[in-house]
Amino acid sequence: MFKTFSYLFSLKCLLKKSKVDVFLPYYHVVSDKNIEHIYHLYKYRNILHFIGDINFFKENFNFVSLHEILAYKRGEIKLPKNALHLSFDDGLQEIASFVAPLLKEHNIPATFFVTANFVDNKEMFYKFKQSLLLEEIKYHPETEITESDIREINYLNRNELDKFAKEMNYSFEKYLEERKPFLTSQQIEELIKMGFSIGAHSIDHPRFKEVDKEEQIRQILASTKKIKEKFNLEYSVFAFPFEDNYVSSEVFAAIEGKVDLTFGTSGLNEDIYNFSMQRFEMEKTQDPAEQIFREKCLKHIIKRYLGKHKLVRE
Ligand SMILES: [Zn+2]
Known part of the structure; x- marks a missing residue:
């Protein structure tokens, strides 16, 4: 239904009316191959499809870096209209072999979120x-x-x-x-040299609703500290593994000031915490990027109209 209705409006109109300050689409991997360790979990973009997404982003958005988002959150700068930042979760090998070189070629900034214990292929997810x-x-x-x-x-x-x-x-x-399957420390260092930013994606990728609050806090703080120190970063950012919509206010209060920015996966919803932003997954469907954006924006405009566009945290 949203698919059809979204075409009653121009893309420009949908983007504007959704009032999103920065669009945060995220992926895991791009490949033409059958990746055995992912094959039975989710579908990912093939190369041609991903290049189509990139062209769509280039035509309709202004790419911003993580540094710009952090400065914006500190109130130091304004972001351009239709700002967009790409991120990739799980720190997979294909980031170094394909994704980062392609993004670099197009001068597109991105953040790669790595799971602390999986770096250097020390442990399997x-x-x-x-x-x-x-x-x-x-x-x-x-x-x-x-x-x-x-x-x-x-x-x-x-x-x-x-x-x-x-x-x-x-x-x-x-x-x-x-x-x-995972990036090595050396590859991560090269990604940083290429201008990309690196964030933590927990210690070993638990589903947060399966572990208690203390463990959630430990996973966030220990992984951000480890990644920040290991790679000499001036910032610490964290992407929740799986989802974060039921992570409580208590947990956010415990990490406030210790992590610069967290990223969840609740689409275009606004968070009640200024240091928490929400992203949306591009791999849920095989639809072209424009289709995904049109539907997301239309749903968000309706939610905004109904006053349901903010995350509720217990
Ligand atoms: Zn993940």
Whole structure:
């Protein structure tokens, strides 16, 4: 419905009426290949599709850097009309091999959020383990483990995945070593030299609603500190893993002043905290970027009209 209705208005009108100060679309990865550790989790953009998104951004938006957003938040500068900042979560290898060089070629700033324990391929993300095992199980008709046993695993019982792997004689360590799914410290340093910004994406990517407030605070503060110190950064920014809409005021109060900016995934919604911004995922559908923006803006305009455009935090 929103798809059709959004075409009753010009894109320019939708962007203006949505009154968004900075558009924050985010991705994880861009590739033409089947990435085994992601394949069973979500669909990502292929190269041609992503270049289409880039052209759409270039035609309709003004790219701003993380430094400009931070200065804007401190009240030092104004942002241009239709400001946009790109970010990528999970610190994947394809950032260094494809995404960053392409963005650099087009002079587009971006922030890459890395999960502290996964840098240098030291540890495997439990969701990636899930994807790998969902592939591996096809070659094990003898096993009693089912696909749903694998899919049902969450952050808290993630060690079960290691047991499943052992049963299938599969080694995550070998995959980490050979495939190297995550960025290395050296690659991150090169990205910084190229002018990109780096943020933290927690210690080991828990789903925040599955862990208590103390652990949420620890994941935020310890990861931002680690990334800031390791890469000698003048800023500390954090992107919540999965989602942040149920992260409480208590948690935000505990991190206020210790982290410069946090990024959630609640679309165009406005946060009640000035140091928290909301982004929207570009990989939920395979629609072209313009379609996604049109729908997001129209929904947001309606929500704004109904007074429901702000996040509610307990
Ligand atoms: Zn993530």
